[in-house]
Amino acid sequence: MGLLNLLSANRSENLFLPAHGRGNALPKNIKTLLRLRPGIWDLPELFEIGGPLISEGAIAESQKSSAYEVGVDRCWYGVNGATGLLQSSLLALARPGQAVLMPRNIHKSCIQACLFGGLTPLLFDVPYLTDRGHASVFDRKWLQRVLKIAKEFEDDIAAVVLVNPTYQGYSADMESLIKEIHSHSLPVLVDEAHGAYLISQIRPDLPKSAISFGADLVVHSLHKSASGLVQSAVLWSQGDKVDPFKIERTIELLQTSSPSSLLLASCESSIKELIESKGIKKLRSCIEEAEVLKDFLIKNEVPLLKNSDPLKIILHTSKFGLSGIEVDKSFIRKRMIGELAEPGTLTFCLGLSSHKRLGKRFLRIWNEILKACGKQKPCFFKRPPFSIVSKPYKSYSDSWGSNFEKVNLKDAIGRISVEMVCPYPPGIPLLIPGEILDEARVDWLIEQKSFWPEQISDFVRVIS
Numbered sequence: 001m002g003l004l005n006l007l008s009a010n011r012s013e014n015l016f017l018p019a020h021g022r023g024n025a026l027p028k029n030i031k032t033l034l035r036l037r038p039g040i041w042d043l044p045e046l047f048e049i050g051g052p053l054i055s056e057g058a059i060a061e062s063q064k065s066s067a068y069e070v071g072v073d074r075c076w077y078g079v080n081g082a083t084g085l086l087q088s089s090l091l092a093l094a095r096p097g098q099a100v101l102m103p104r105n106i107h108k109s110c111i112q113a114c115l116f117g118g119l120t121p122l123l124f125d126v127p128y129l130t131d132r133g134h135a136s137v138f139d140r141k142w143l144q145r146v147l148k149i150a151k152e153f154e155d156d157i158a159a160v161v162l163v164n165p166t167y168q169g170y171s172a173d174m175e176s177l178i179k180e181i182h183s184h185s186l187p188v189l190v191d192e193a194h195g196a197y198l199i200s201q202i203r204p205d206l207p208k209s210a211i212s213f214g215a216d217l218v219v220h221s222l223h224k225s226a227s228g229l230v231q232s233a234v235l236w237s238q239g240d241k242v243d244p245f246k247i248e249r250t251i252e253l254l255q256t257s258s259p260s261s262l263l264l265a266s267c268e269s270s271i272k273e274l275i276e277s278k279g280i281k282k283l284r285s286c287i288e289e290a291e292v293l294k295d296f297l298i299k300n301e302v303p304l305l306k307n308s309d310p311l312k313i314i315l316h317t318s319k320f321g322l323s324g325i326e327v328d329k330s331f332i333r334k335r336m337i338g339e340l341a342e343p344g345t346l347t348f349c350l351g352l353s354s355h356k357r358l359g360k361r362f363l364r365i366w367n368e369i370l371k372a373c374g375k376q377k378p379c380f381f382k383r384p385p386f387s388i389v390s391k392p393y394k395s396y397s398d399s400w401g402s403n404f405e406k407v408n409l410k411d412a413i414g415r416i417s418v419e420m421v422c423p424y425p426p427g428i429p430l431l432i433p434g435e436i437l438d439e440a441r442v443d444w445l446i447e448q449k450s451f452w453p454e455q456i457s458d459f460v461r462v463i464s
Contacts, residue, residue: 011335011337012335012336012337013335013336013337013355013358013361014337014351014353015313015336015337015338015339015348015349015350015351015355016337016338016339016348016349017223017224017339017349017351018223018224018228018229018230018351019223019224019225019226019227019311019349019351019352020223020227020228020229020351020352020353021351021352021353024353024354025227025282025286025351025352025353026227026229027227027266027269027270027272027273027279029269030227030229030265030266030269033262033265041261041262041265042260042261042262043261044258044261045057045258045259049261051259051264052076052077052078052079052251052255052259052264053076053248053251053252059077059264059268062077062267062268063075063076063077066234066268066271066272067236069271069275070199070211070236070271070275071211071238072211072236072237072238073237073238073239073244074236074237074238074244074247075234075235075236075237076234076235076237076247076248076251077232077233077234077259077263077264077267077268078231078232078233078234078235078251078255078267079231079232079233079255079256079259079260079263079264080231080233080254080255080256081221081223081230081231081232081233082107082109082191082193082219082220082221082224082233083107083109084233084251084254084255085219085233085234085235085251086107086109086110086113086189086191086193086219087109087110087112087113087116087250087254088235088247088250088251088253088254088255089189089217089219089235089247089250090110090113090114090117090119090159090161090189091113091116091117091250091253091254092217092242092243092246092247092249092250093158093159093187093189093217093242094117094119094158094159095117095158096117096118096119097118097119097120097156098119098120098155098156098157098158099119099120099121099122099153099155099156099157099158099391100114100119100120100121100122100157100158100159100160100161101122101124101146101147101150101157101159101160101161101186101389102121102122102123102124102160102161103123103124103125103126103135103138103161103162103163104123104124104125104126104135104384104386104428105126105135105163105166105428106123106161106163106191106428106429107163107191107193107427107428108420108422108427108428108429109427110161110191111396111420111429111432112420114396114397115396115397115400115433116254118397119158119396120155120391120392120395120396121391121392121396121432122150122153122155122157122389122390122391123386123389123390123391123432124146124149124150124388124389124390125384125386125387125388125389126138126142127142128383128384130380130381130382130383131316131318131319131344131378131380131381132305132314132316132318132344132345132381133318133342133343133344133345133381133451134166134168134170134342134344134345135166135428136170137164137166137170137171137172138172138177139172139173139176139177140173140176140177140179140180143177143180143181144180145388146388146389147180147181147184149388149389150389153389153391155391157186158186158187159186159187159188159189160181160186160187160188160189161188161189161190161191162174162177162178162181162188162189162190162191162210162215163190163191164190164191164192164195164207164210165192165194165195165198165207165307165308165309166194167194167340167347168305168307168309168312168314168340168345168347169194169307169308169309169311169312169314169347170307170308171195171207171307171308171309174190174207174208174210174213174215175208175212175213178190178210178213178214178215179213182214187216187217187239187241187242188210188215188216188217189215189216189217189218189219190210190215190217190218190219191219192209192210192218192219192220193219193220193221193224193225193233194221194224194225194309195207195209195210195220195225195309196220196221196222196224196225196226196234196270196274197225197226197274197283197311198225199211199220199274199275200274200275200279200280200283202280202283202284202287203284203287206287206308206310207308211236211238214238214239215238216237216238216239216241216242217235217236217237217242217247218235218236219233219234219235219236220233220234220236221233222234222266222267222270222271225311226270226271226273226274226352227269227270227273227279227352228263228266228267228269228270229262229263229266231260231263232263232264232266232267232270233267234267234271235247235251282352283352286311286350286351286352286353286354287310287311289354289355289356290310290311290313290350290355291310293313293350293355293358293359293362294310294313296359296363297313297359297362297363300363302315302362302363302366303315303316303317303319303320304316305345311349311350311351311352312339312347312348312349312350313347313348313350314345314346314347315327315338315345315346315347315348315366316344316345317344317345317346318343318344318345318378318379318380318381319378320370320373320375320376320378321375321376321377321378321379322369322373322376322379323343323344323451324341324342324343324344324345324346325341325342325343325451325452325454327341327346327369328341328346330365330368330369330372331346331365331369334365334368336361336362336365343379343381343451343452344379344381381451382444382447384430384444385438385440385441385444390435392432392433392434392435393416393434393435393436394416394434394463395434396432396433396434398434399416399417399418399433399434399463400418400433400434402418402463402464403463403464404418404419404461404462404463404464405461405462405464406459406460406461407459407460407461407462408458408459409442409445409446409449409457409458409459409460410442410446412437412442412460412462413437413438413439413442414436414437414438415436415437415460415462415463416434416435416436416437416462416463417431417432417433417434417435417436417437417460417461417462417463418433418461418462418463419431419433419460419461420432420433421445421456421460423448423452423455423456430445430448430456431445431460437460437462445460
């Protein structure tokens with residue numbers, strides 16, 4: 001089947017990203033635009049339109065308006081997803097030779113930015129949930145310990161990166177974490193790709209955006225957690241810790257000089273939905289519907305895990321000894337497609353579409369899977385053998401560019417990696433270039449291979 005046919009194929013229940021649910025929840029004005037003559041919207045940076053880095057034109061005015069409405073100093077629309085704006089942010093925060101402190105559950109794009117900028121990634125461990133195999137959130141006490149140990153490395157730390165909420169929807173007390181980082185006179189970048197809708201602040205019991213707590217830079221993926229098209233994103237900036245000129249220079253370095261006018265219009269429209277009354281009403285309705293759905297499934301003994309994101313359902317498959325990756329295949333055969341299959345869980349993204357009839361169907365499919373597989377003993381996952389803070393044994397950029405050989409994982413003890421081992425999704429590295437494969441890491445990766453048979457290879461590339 002050709003690509004065009006795949007794009008238009010009926011996939012029945014869409015519980016994956018983008019959050020607009022295959023167009024169902026796109027902003028009304030974007031739907032109207034797409035109904036016009038095909039391609040009429042595909043325009044260059046005409047004078048009256050401008051671009052994200054041009055000081056005049058409709059886009060410049062739109063960015064100013066969005067920043068004002070959200071209560072920050074500046075914002076830039078992105079057409080290379082959260083990836084492009086996260087990388088631009090890191091390069092604006094740090095000079096070549098400096099280090100950036102970031103959690104082990106960071107997205108691979110931030111690690112890759114260290115290659116572009118000649119930066120040292122100082123990686124810190126995070127709490128780990130062995131019953132499901134997930135990285136968890138941490139508190140201020142944990143961060144204080146991290147910062148204390150990081151200083152012992154004697155690197156010139158330029159900034160700290162945080163991830164909140166996580167892919168699965170866990171959220172930390174961001175106010176206390178940001179206060180701690182700022183007390184060390186360091187700027188903080190928050191990868192809030194999965195939390196764009198938090199700027200709506202529709203209910204006090206839901207997490208708030210890191211913007212509310214003074215984060216210097218915050219990146220939102222507008223297709224993951226708002227109604228934007230894929231690749232639409234926004235970078236918010238506030239305070240005086242990061243020079244806007246540096247941000248614009250790095251965006252120019254990494255983003256296309258011919259940004260899609262359609263994606264830029266999608267940025268504007270999806271942000272407006274998060275701050276205007278009609279959009280907030282739509283979001284509130286989606287959240288309330290999602291909570292009813294979760295209550296129904298829990299009442300009927302479907303093993304769901306608690307998180308902070310009402311729009312994400314985490315099915316705890318390992319509670320019954322089942323792999324989320326295999327359970328995902330069963331759901332797909334029943335034409336219900338989730339977002340994130342992992343060894344211990346399967347995460348479904350409800351997005352901003354309505355799923356009023358989902359509950360009974362979900363319950364039926366899950367019970368059929370249980371009947372076919374049978375309940376088994378709960379499966380637990382070994383905590384990764386990461387130090388509380390670590391950095392590559394050899395420079396990340398030097399290792400990445402080194403001559404290499406491909407060896408069996410079992411024979412890699414004592415060798416230095418030149419590659420990133422990163423099951424997808426969610427794009428969180430288990431190994432990065434420059435790290436030494438000691439016995440504990442190799443044993444753990446071999447174990448991970450048994451959980452991710454199609455995503456992790458028996459071989460690894462190491463410096464020759």
